[in-house]
Amino acid sequence: MHSLRQYFPILEWGRTYNKSALSNDLIAAVIVTIMLIPQSLAYALLAGLPPEAGIYASIAPIILYAVFGTSRALAVGPVAVVSLLTASAVGQVAEQGTIGYAVAALTLAFLSGSFLVLMGVFRLGFLANFLSHPVIAGFITASGVLIATSQIKHILGINAGGHTLPEMLYSILTHVGDINWITVSIGVTGTVFLFWVRKNLKPTLLRVGTPTLLADILTKAGPVAAVVTTTLVVWIFDLADRGVKIVGEVPQSLPPLTWPGLSPDLLSALLIPAILISIIGFVESVSVAQTLAAKKRQRIDPDKELIGLGAANLGAAFTGGYPVTGGFARSVVNFDAGAETPAAGAFTAIGLAIAAVALTPLVHFLPNATLAATIIVAVLSLVDLSILKKTWNYSHADFVAVAATILLTLTFGVEIGVAAGVLTSIVLHLYKTSRPHVAEVGLVPGTQHFRNIDRHDVETDPTLVSLRVDESLYFVNARFLEDLIQKRVTEGCAIKHVVLMFSAVNVVDYSALESLEAINHRLKDMGVGLHLSEVKGPVMDRLQRSHFVEELNGRIYLSQYEAWSSLMNSPQSNAAR
Structure with missing residues (x-):
């Protein structure tokens, strides 16, 4: 049974499921379902798919995640950024509105799900670490701008x-003469109303004595109110005949069984976008899941999350959906509404299934402008341009990564933007580690501690140079250390000993080993001893497997203070003094 629980987390939380959890999960499911009905329709529109695809993508994936996922609050389904990535990727292989476009979306979900499951099986969740937080923040901000602009x-x-942003703005300007002012009134009114609901409705309701739970439900139902009102207006006044674009006929059915396209050309065209969607979706999901789990002192397993999200995407591929992931907004709503287990997601799926069967005819006259307003209000909360100021003040290198990601995403599209962001992060990391911080240290008087001579008043000796290496040594930075030591030793003729303090060195690769051997031979020829101190066990184990320790022109000390005490009293040092 333990092995089964390892692969099916539902068996773990299902053992302790009780009436209290059931009640809380049902309440959360009602609130999230109300929120997801208009949101799912809107995100399908953003992805360039029929509106029902958004609801289909919110049923089977949620149930599958409830079985395989480990987060008790994460709500899986269509999200804005993944919908944008889907539209960008699928739009390159098929024309929107065609059967080929829908098949390509299914294929993208299939590839994304397969990739996530494989990553989970082989425990490759660490690959997502190649997307640094500044890059993710920059990408999401730029995506939010692109999404909002695309809905204008x-x-x-x-x-x-x-x-891209220039393309969209140019296209909008060239079509200004075609503006439908009735649509504008609906869209602007809906946007203003939804912004007011998000910011002011709940405080207003609480001030007049509305119970907190009811205030939450009414606030989350704001988009539903906008949908109902604008749909009735369009229907009553026949605005569809006056140029207002509407959703139109939506199939009244449960998600159909579908099959992704498996042609080699289609698979190869969508493989890279699927990998990008998988990694970005996984990073977003895990970040949200870990944040919410920490609030209840729970934990999630990132590798099992990969399998849960992969299963959800595979479910979407075979039930008429498109790529999904854990959404920030819906997950927070799910958590705040009191969801205790993934069963809340399953109940939400049931609610959406009922909506797909019973309510879809009611959205026939729903104006696209209302869905666009829903998207704009949702995604503008993702835009955080303050990240530019924060990274500039903290780290110029991180600022470069953020700025490059934002600029390239807006100018050349989402795939190039995120790829460039990852590449920029890697290049900047290599650059920073190629010039490791090496501090010359001295003894703090009256202690056994050593600190940077440029920052503290410490004791030093002209015959002894102590260098603290604050970075692991590998092929990128090994030569830098060689040059630094060579320069320092030639500056002072009285130097008799060099001690490398390795307290911060976790790894010494073979290239760095060769550099240490070169430093050792060079100092030996100059009559200067090379010593190491505070070498960590794993690093020492590797050094002992080489000839370096045997040929070392000095000693290896357990502590820097021991090295100082020993070398200060050595005959060479005393002679120099």
Whole structure:
């Protein structure tokens, strides 16, 4: 049974499931379902798919995640950034509105799900670490701007296009003459209303004595109110005949069984986008899941999360959906509403299934402008331009990564943007580690501690140079250490000993070993001893497997103070003094 629980987390939390958890999960499911109905329709529109695809992508994936996922609050389904990535990737292989476009979206979900499951099976969750937080923040900010801009055409009622910010803005400007002012009034009114609901409705309700739970439900139902009102207005006044674009007929059915396209050309065209979607979706999901789990002193398993998200995407691929992941907004709502287990997600799926069967005819006259307003209000909360100021003040290198990601994403599209962000992060990391911080240290008077001579008033000796290496040594930075020691030793003729303090060195690769051997031989020829101190066990084990320890022109000391005491009293040092 233990081995089964390892692969099916549902068996773990299911053992202690009780009436209290059931009640809390049902309440959370009602609130999240109300929120997801308009949101799912809107995100399908963003992905360039029929509106029902958003609901389909929110049923089977949620159930599968409840079985295989480890987070008790994460709500899986379509999200804004993944929907944008889907539109960008699928739009390159098929024309929107065609069967080929829908098949390509299914294939993208299939590839993403397969990649995530494989990563989970082989415990490769660490690969997501190649996306640094500044890059993710920059990418999400730029994506939020792109998403909001892409919805302006629906607010204005025009047929603009483009995938990058310059393309979209140019297309919007060239179609200004086609603006439908009735659509504009609906879209602008809906946007203003939704912003007011998000910021002011709950405080207003609480001030007049509304119970907190009811205030939460009414606030989350704000988009539903916008959908109902604008749909009734369009229907009553026949605005569809006056140029207002509507959702139209939506199939009244449960998710169908579908099959992704498996042609080699389609698979190869979508493979890289699928990998990007998988990694970005996983990073977003795990970040949200870990944050929410920490609030209840729970934990999640990132590798099992990979399998849970992979299963969800595979479910979407075979039930008429498109790539999904854990959404920040819906997960927070799910958590705040009191969800205790993944069963809340399963109940949400049931609610959405009922909506797919019973409520879809009611959205026939729903204007696209209302869905666009829903998207704009949702994604603008993702835009955080303050990250530029924060990274500039903290680290110029991180600022470069953020700025490059934002600029390239807006100018050249989401895939190039995130790829460039990852590449920039790696290059900057290599650059920073190629010039490791090496501090010359001295003894703090009256203690056994050593500190940087440029920052503290410490004791030093002209015959002894102590260098603290604050970075692991590998092929990128090994030569830097050689040059630094050579320069320091030639500056002082009285130097008799060099001690490398290795307290911060976790790894010494073979290239660095060769550099240490070169330093040792060079100092030996100069009549200067090379010593090491505070070498960590794993590093020492490797050094002892080489000839370096035997040929070392000095000693290896357990502590820097021991090295100082021994070398200060050595005949060479005394002679120099």
